[in-house]
Structure formats: C-alpha cells, structure tokens
Amino acid sequence: MLTDDQVQAFRSDGFAVAENFLTQSQVDDLLREADTAIEGNTLASHDAQRMEMEPDQPTDGTAVRRLYEPCTYYPVSRALSEMDKLLDSVAQLFGPDLLFHYSKLNMKPAKVGSVVEWHQDLSYYPMTNRDSLAVLFYLDDTDTTNGALKLLPKRHEAPLMQHTREGFFQGRVTEEVDEADVELAEGPAGTAIFMHGLTPHASAPNTSGTPRRTLILAYRAADAIPLFLGPMTAKHETHVRLVRGEQARQARFDGDGVSLPRYKDEVSSLYDLQKKSREGKT
Numbered sequence: 001m002l003t004d005d006q007v008q009a010f011r012s013d014g015f016a017v018a019e020n021f022l023t024q025s026q027v028d029d030l031l032r033e034a035d036t037a038i039e040g041n042t043l044a045s046h047d048a049q050r051m052e053m054e055p056d057q058p059t060d061g062t063a064v065r066r067l068y069e070p071c072t073y074y075p076v077s078r079a080l081s082e083m084d085k086l087l088d089s090v091a092q093l094f095g096p097d098l099l100f101h102y103s104k105l106n107m108k109p110a111k112v113g114s115v116v117e118w119h120q121d122l123s124y125y126p127m128t129n130r131d132s133l134a135v136l137f138y139l140d141d142t143d144t145t146n147g148a149l150k151l152l153p154k155r156h157e158a159p160l161m162q163h164t165r166e167g168f169f170q171g172r173v174t175e176e177v178d179e180a181d182v183e184l185a186e187g188p189a190g191t192a193i194f195m196h197g198l199t200p201h202a203s204a205p206n207t208s209g210t211p212r213r214t215l216i217l218a219y220r221a222a223d224a225i226p227l228f229l230g231p232m233t234a235k236h237e238t239h240v241r242l243v244r245g246e247q248a249r250q251a252r253f254d255g256d257g258v259s260l261p262r263y264k265d266e267v268s269s270l271y272d273l274q275k276k277s278r279e280g281k282t
C-alpha cells in the first residue's frame, strides 16, 4: 500500500516515489531473471522479438537497451505484476477495476545507456480517460550520474504538451521544457516511482560506470479504452490482462479532446522515433 502522503503526492504532483517498495531479494531475483533472458545476445545476433540492443557498440557487443514485455515472458516479473502490494497501491489511485497494460525493462547500460527525451506516455497511446500510470522500479541504486528519471510535476491535469512537428508525431515534447521546474527521482534499488501517464519525464544518457536498470509496468483503469492503435501501441494491447476487479462494460470519457499521434514513417521504438526526430527525419 501507499502511504497517505504518497497518494496525495501522486494526486497533486502526478507522481509518488516509494523507497524500499521491493526488498533486495526481490530485486536480485528480477536481475537474475533479466540476466538469463539476455545471455548470449549480441548486437549482430540477438532475439529482436524479445529485446532491442544499444546501437553504438561493436557488433559483438552485449549491451541491451530494452527487454520487451518481461511480465508476459518471464515468471518472476509476471508474479511482480500481480503482487498484492503493488495492485493494492494502484487500486488506491485508480479504483478496484484494473488492467495490466504492458511492461519493459530499460537497461541503460554503463557508459552507453541511451537518452530518453521528454515525453508523456499518453501521447503515444491516448485513452478515453486519463487513469493510466507506469510504475518504474529501480533495480540499481540510481542517481543523477547513471540516469535517474527526471519529472515535471503538476502537469498531469493540464492539456497534453505538444509532441508534433509539422503535424507529425515526434515521440518527444516539441515545446520548451523549463528545466527549473524539473524534479529528479533518485533512489536505491527497490525504489518504485508511481507516475501518471500524463506526467512529462525524461532521462539523461548513462555516462557512469554502473548500469541503471529500470523495470516498468503500466496499468490503467479497466474503463480506460485506447483511442488509437498505432504500430507500437497495438502491440502493447496484446499484453493487456485484467488483474483486479471486473472488465468494463462501458468506456469512461474525461470529456476532453485528445491528440492522435500521426506518424510520418514506420518506427521501431521510442528510441528510434526520438532519434529520427532529433535528426529532423520524421
């Protein structure tokens, strides 16, 4: 469960940080599972259905950028996605009927870990309402040197920030972000960050000698129904499952219009789209 202060922080700021949400032994089990999943993969030869590699490394390099859908494919992560303590916490925020949405493990390896640019998750997958969040679990001690998450507080009830250029979705915020407002979420391994789907967030490249692995699980209210199934978001929907309460019989609408992400080209991931955007290629 979250404390009253954490629930209050989520409601007012759009995120709450819960240190020691996982024990060290849970973290160790998750890391062991991830290590086994990526073992033997290289840039030149890897299972592209299960993972994305860091592009800037030799062909025999083993730095993985992201493991796809661990809560679907691996049992320890799967059990975490249904853990009572976690679902009780999400239920405190969004009520009793909950869908698990998708998962990923962002590895941000030492020295090569890629940048993630400012974005709001709901810009990628707009829903009929805003009751959507991601829980980010730090699996390493995390601070500014290895790419701690940066967040913009109190933006989750405002209109979606601009993510387009010349009408096309860029996968990143295209208006100015005032860094003076930014909060950095540092914390030891086992920290959980409950982040609203409209909270803008980003992280710097990892220039340190230690990785910053973050396991990310997304949930939403059962009556938050996707409004747009683009190439990446349609894939996510195949991992959706009811984890608490009842399936929705009706979609619930917030009443606001929402922007639909119009893609200029095919893209393979957030990293790919944001890179094309930086290079002016999308």
Ligand SMILES: O=C(O)CCC(=O)C(=O)O
Pocket: 106, 116, 147, 148, 149, 201, 202, 203, 214, 270
């Ligand atoms: O890994 C990070 O720092 C942020 C991850 C993120 O925002 C994403 O994968 O959508």
